């Protein structure tokens with residue numbers, strides 16, 4: 001901690017230019033995150049560094065679920081740096097608020113960065129940005145990222161509910177980590193029910209959930225139809241060079257989503273990819289399924305080829321197999337999958353069994369629960385800028 005304090009102080013001692021005000025940040029803090037320990041941890045490990053760095057901090061504590069999204073969506077003008085202090089749920093809300101804004105794209109174009117302080121119980125994105133085995137060090141590292149103002153762009157998945165007979169499409173939800181559906185997700189989401197098992201709770205959850213029958217609402221069978229568009233490294237079909245000449249923008253460009261690139265970097269007009277934009281389709285039936293961004297999946301980072309990783313698990317699992325795989329995951333092992341696909345856009349139309357109409361089926365988006373619905377997911381590569389600390393600058 002001492003090293004971080006000294007470094008923060010160096011920033012605080014830098015002269016402020018005549019007339020300019022000290023840097024201001026607004027912290028949106030979820031006081032119930034990490035079983036209500038978030039405020040205490042913020043005051044202990046984050047606030048002192050910000051103060052030493054001479055930053056003026058305005059804290060807004062959220063009072064209900066959804067407020068972080070509302071706050072970011074309704075700010076008159078984004079002047080201060082916004083820092084989200086909480087877990088995955090609060091971060092995903094803030095990003096949804098930012099991208100739902102009428103000027104959301106403007107904020108993104110100006111590379112308006114967001115700070116993420118891992119003060120929740122599940123901090124998937126922050127953990128990949130500031131990984132450290134010690135939680136306290138991760139909080140300090142994340143705070144240093146805000147102080148040093150080093151940013152990097154990360155991917156976002158835009159999730160839209162498809163219009164059906166009984167459902168009108170709502171506003172999109174944006175996600176930074178991923179979506180999970182199936183029996184392992186259900187077990188993870190229900191682990192708190194077994195709190196009286198204390199430390200053993202995450203283990204016994206898989207045993208109890210594994211013993212439950214189909215009617216219990218556990219998604220033993222995630223079935224549906226998947227259509228997806230393959231990713232592309234950039235080719236003559238999907239990349240257009242930025243042209244300074246405004247006349248090059250035709251009215252129909254409004255309807256065509258183009259990847260834009262720096263004209264000098266590469267001439268994509270000569271790159272031919274017949275598969276670019278190809279749509280593939282398949283049915284699926286599995287105990288476990290997920291969509292993941294490159295932000296939390298190091299194997300998904302392939303330069304110039306951004307994609308959503310779609311992982312489909314086995315069609316069924318035995319009771320011991322379920323418990324064993326659940327425990328493997330608890331130890332941080334990668335999930336066992338039957339099929340892994342890469343997509344830049346996809347449509348999922350779940351098929352729910354007739355007799356389960358009265359049973360609710362849930363999925364997780366950035367570890368928050370949502371009801372299963374048909375969706376369209378679009379990858380927005382490098383859409384949001386976040387503060388981070390390069391590995392070598394940590395103390």
Ligand SMILES: Nc1ncnc2c1ncn2[C@@H]1O[C@H](COP(=O)(O)OP(=O)(O)OP(=O)(O)O)[C@@H](O)[C@H]1O
Pocket residue numbers: 030031032033034035062063064065066067086087088089090091093119120121122123367368
């Ligand atoms: N004052 C509040 N009261 C209740 N819920 C809130 C409040 N403020 C925020 N929330 C909600 O708390 C949920 C969990 O927050 P978050 O993911 O940040 O923390 P967490 O500790 O990682 O959560 P979890 O216990 O789900 O792992 C979010 O859905 C958020 O909207």
Ligand SMILES: CCCCCCCCCCCCC/C=C/[C@@H](O)[C@H](CO)NC(=O)CCCCC
Pocket residue numbers: 159160161169170171172173179180181289290291348350363369370371372373374375
């Ligand atoms: C592995 C992949 C499996 C995928 C299968 C099914 C996925 C179903 C996802 C359903 C996602 C719904 C998200 C969108 C909701 C919004 O229209 C709506 C806006 O008004 N609601 C909210 O923002 C707030 C909602 C708050 C709820 C708590």
